Amino acid sequence: MKAIWIITKLTFLEAIRRRIMIAGLALGTLFLIIYSVGLHFILIQVGQTLNDVAAGRAILQAESTNAFLMAGLYAITFLSIAMAALLGADTLAGEINSGTIQTIVTKPIRRADVVLGKWLGFAGLLGLYLLLMAGGVVLSMFFQTHYTPDHLLRGLGLIYLEALLIMTITLMCSAAFPALATGAIVFGLYGLSFIGGWIEQFGSFIQNQTAVKIGIITSLIIPSESLWRRAVFEMQTPLSGALGMSPFGTISVPSLLMVVYAVAYLLIALIFSIHIFQKRDL
């Protein structure tokens, strides 16, 4: 256990020293500033437009704020996933390649400790990143409109789970392949998941069961996008749930079973990471 914690702390220190943390924070802050300023002007415009609409004003306002919040969270989800892939891709692969790993794993520790320590470190870093970014977006919205979406924590939890899933898959690939190949595989899978999600959405919209099935099969291959869609489902307004498609809304809702599947997928990927790293000649 002690060794895991040493590696976790080392992972944090590495993120700070190699300026990953500062880069993430600086650009994250810029993101939040632009988001907040943009939101400010959009809200003014929306307010003026809605003044001309008598009926359903509150509903439309809630819809537009929710949509803009989802847009912000969608961008953050993508950034978190990119962060997860970037953190994970070089870690084992890079240290195997450089030989740094050799003096670590020849200490009286288990190789599993190295993988688990890194996993915990990255999980912590991603958690902090998401907390800052999503927290910033939600707070910015709250201060300007007093709006908070339903089931906010559940939604953010699902987004975090998605980032953790991508990070774990990256770690697994990084135990087996070089960093660049790992990056290519993970982003490839993410693309697959993305398009699978859209096929399912369209399929659901035009009520084509084959397309929906293709989407579900894709989610089984890589369930990341379905976690985002579940997160949207949790946080969206009842009306947009009923109305159907929007870029940041969802109609074909992944079941809770899919969430359970994603958790199992993550755990299995973590077990595989450990197994591959243990068997590998370094």
Added chain:
Amino acid sequence: MSIAPAIQTDQVRKVFGDYAAVKGLTLQVKQGEVFGFLGPNGAGKTTSIKMLLGLISLTSGTASLLGKPLGNRDVMARIGFLPEHFRFQEWLTANEFLFLHGQLLNMKTDELRSRIAELLERVGLSDYRNRQLRTFSKGMLQRIGLAQTLLNRPALVFLDEPTSGLDPVGRRLVRDIIHEVRAQGTCVFLNSHLLSEIEVTCDRVAFIRHGEVVRVLSLASLSTDQISVTIRVSNFSAESLAGLSQWGKDIQMDGEQISMVIQSDASLPEITRYLVAHNSQVYAITPNRMSLEDIFIETVGKDGGL
């Protein structure tokens, strides 16, 4: 109870795909000795060390360190390792780097702190303790690597090409440190192809070729074991040449020059008497002690075992 050997291997083999990097390594290294591991490039030296340290799995064979099977964590706490082409977490300071490795060795914080100070002083890096390793020169990195290797006062140390890329001062430091740890009873397993280094530091050496031990040699006996003698002589008949074999081997005659290898310089007067008795004119008898390099070439061949 007899002391377990520091390293024992029996027919250890490693195959990558269809290439056997190590064909069958059988070796015994005693505790407390400095053991040189010699062989041409690609002979499987680094692969062998990596197998012993659990970095690479064995295809077949058995091996033990300090009397325990490979991978035993109690044993790993008593081992030091300086890899070839060392690369460390260059974003750590020298102090942090040593602290990290000491923690991984389960060392207590107080003990670790004083040990770090002691080792930084010993390798001459005390003034640089708070500098990040990325600012270090190659020689400084090798020094900090060496300090890392000795943190736990190991019973067994593996040094894979510890002097490669070092200037003479750095090489001297490595040599001195090897002598020091040996005096404290540490076994040093030294992989190097700098034969002059091996010659002055090692008690015994093994010659490796194609991942097999072709010869184990005690360097203490090197000075008396093998003497090559060059004799300049005239009027010596080729028929009498065979008679020289009673004192040595590898006898060759080229014009007025005879060369041979003898076991002891006590044979020299007898050889002289023999030559004179056969009516030859002896101009010179020159004994040349064989250097490790001569033995290396003789053992692994001029082709370097390719």
